[in-house]
Amino acid sequence: MSSRRAGITAGALALALCSRAFAGDGSDFSNDVLLGPEGTECSYCVPNPPDEYGPPFQFDWSVGLRGGVRDNGSGSGPTYEVVALPEFSLQQETIRGGYNLGVSGEISHELEGDPRIGSVATTAGGRYDLDELTTLEGRVDLTVSQDDPSDSDLPVNVVTSPLEISANAEASASRDLGAFVVELRGSAGRDVFGETTYDDASTTSNEFQNTTTWGTGARLGYKLTPGLVAFIDGGADAEQYDVASPTLLVKLDNVTYATRAGLTFKPSDVLELEGSIGWGYRDFVDDTLDDFAAMLYGAKATFRPNETLTLSGELTTAISSPGTTSGATAKLEYAATGALSYQLNPWLRLRASADWSTAGYEGIDTKESSWGVGVGADYLLNEHTDLTADYSFERSETTPAPATDEHQVTVGVRFHR
Missing domain, CATH: 2.40.160 (Porin)
Incomplete structure (x- = not known):
């Protein structure tokens, strides 16, 4: 009877060793590897899709x-x-x-x-990349500016240069x-200019x-x-x-x-x-x-x-x-x-x-x-x-x-x- 128990125990031990040798028990892999994308050691695992929207701004x-x-x-x-x-x-x-x-x-x-x-x-x-071959791009600009009246390209009697508002989209x-x-590209824009003021308080329209x-x-x-x-x-x-x-x-x-x-x-x-x-x-x-x-x-x-x-x-x-x-x-x-x-x-x-x-x-x-x-x-x-x-x-x-x-x-x- 004891010899039979010894045989069963030896058989179970041999089966466990064979299972570890051929299949592994998973202890060598972390959860990240087991769930990782293709190209990692666990190439047969289901990949995690990356975040479409990315991190916060x-x-x-x-x-x-x-x-x-x-x-x-x-x-x-x-x-x-x-x-x-x-x-x-x-x-x-x-x-x-x-x-x-x-x-x-x-x-x-x-x-x-x-x-x-x-x-x-x-x-x-x-x-935005529609796919690996197609890219969409866009840009909108809005600028409000006013030149320095002492700039060399303005008349010397200018006190206030015109205010310029420029809006563009591409x-x-x-x-x-x-x-x-x-x-393919397209664009639209709008430019608006204010009045010019001179040292005698007169103004001209632009x-x-x-x-x-x-x-x-x-x-x-x-x-x-x-x-x-x-x-x-x-x-x-x-x-x-x-x-x-x-x-x-x-x-x-x-x-x-x-x-x-x-x-x-x-x-x-x-x-x-x-x-x-x-x-x-x-x-x-x-x-x-x-x-x-x-x-x-x-x-x-x-x-x-x-x-x-x-x-x-x-x-x-x-x-x-x-x-x-x-x-x-x-x-x-x-x-x-x-x-x-x-x-x-x-x-x-x-x-x-x-x-x-x-x-x-x-x-x-x-x-x-x-x-x-x-x-x-x-x-x-x-x-x-x-x-x-x-x-x-x-x-x-x-x-x-x-x-x-x-x-x-x-x-x-x-x-x-």
């Missing part, structure tokens, strides 16, 4: 306080100014895209003047079709600058090689004015057509290049106005050899409205910008920039040109505080007036989350 804020001195070259001497730059933002990232909302402002005060709200801007945008959809990439705009466009790209894409881009933008021009006595309503062809090259995150050439044509609704056409040039370059250094440059061509320039029907501007950012160490970042532009007006002989350079530095004082310092120089000329040179030095502190 991330809130960020910063407040910059700057003081500076500026000489605009008018001969009236330097002006001293204090500027506050508050900024707030909400961001959320999800598995299918992301959303953001931002509010920023600029409040300045000259020592011999009154406080002035330079601008208040609100931006909302987002990106939307786009892109689809990767293998060798081809297609993008209602003739009020416009409503609509736009549409498309881009078709073809992947020549990995990282190299050839594209053609075309679009049409309509511009409708509220009232007639006070000098031409007709409304400058128009539709501007533009087409470009070019190449983009992005072999890696280190280098990104784009170049294009095209043709722009502004067709005025009023038959008494001469239509306007021009060559369009564009180029962009970004170089990031490592995490500490970034070099970028851009060349643009823009056909735009003449603004307050009397007798002109359109403005053609060529502009180039360049920027350098270098993280010298974890506490100090150095910056440099340069810009150049030249512009002409259709219907009059006025020419504008400018160039400038700037240098700056940001010093991380602690986790939530940065010190900043900047110097900029700008030379501008509008024929037939002589050129003016503007110097500006600013220092400040920025508090952030």
Whole structure:
């Protein structure tokens, strides 16, 4: 009898050892592994679907306080100014895209003047991936701004520059079709200008600058090689004015057509290049106005050899409205910008920039040109505080007036989350 019990016990022990050897008892795996997605050690387990909506919005804020001195070259001497730059933002990232909302402002005060709200801007945008090949993007901007009356591009007798309200909305959809990439876009906008006040208490209306705009466009790209894409881009933008021009006595309503062809090259995150050439044509609704056409040039370059250094440059061509320039029907501007950012160490970042532009007006002989350079530095004082310092120089000329040179030095502190 005892031998029989011993045999049963030995058999049960052998069966338990075999079961552990071939199947395992699960003690080597945690619950996270047993419930984890494919690719973990437990590849046969049911995956947990990721959260569609992502974590709650991330809130960020910063407040910059700057003081500076500026000489605009008018001969009236330097002006001293204090500027506050508050900024707030909400961001959320999800598995299918992301959303953001931002509010920023600029409040300045000259020592011999009154406080002035330079601008208040609100931006909302987002990106949503319908699938791995299709992306939707949208953006809405609302800006209320007012130029400094002492700016060199305003008459010297201006006391209060006009208040400008600008609202714009943009939307786009892109689809990767293998060798081809297609993008469709649309936009709408509204610009409204207030009155200009002069030193003799007189005012002038800027209602003739009020416009409503609509736009549409498309881009078709073809992947020549990995990282190299050839594209053609075309679009049409309509511009409708509220009232007639006070000098031409007709409304400058128009539709501007533009087409470009070019190449983009992005072999890696280190280098990104784009170049294009095209043709722009502004067709005025009023038959008494001469239509306007021009060559369009564009180029962009970004170089990031490592995490500490970034070099970028851009060349643009823009056909735009003449603004307050009397007798002109359109403005053609060529502009180039360049920027350098270098993280010298974890506490100090150095910056440099340069810009150049030249512009002409259709219907009059006025020419504008400018160039400038700037240098700056940001010093991380602690986790939530940065010190900043900047110097900029700008030379501008509008024929037939002589050129003016503007110097500006600013220092400040920025508090952030």
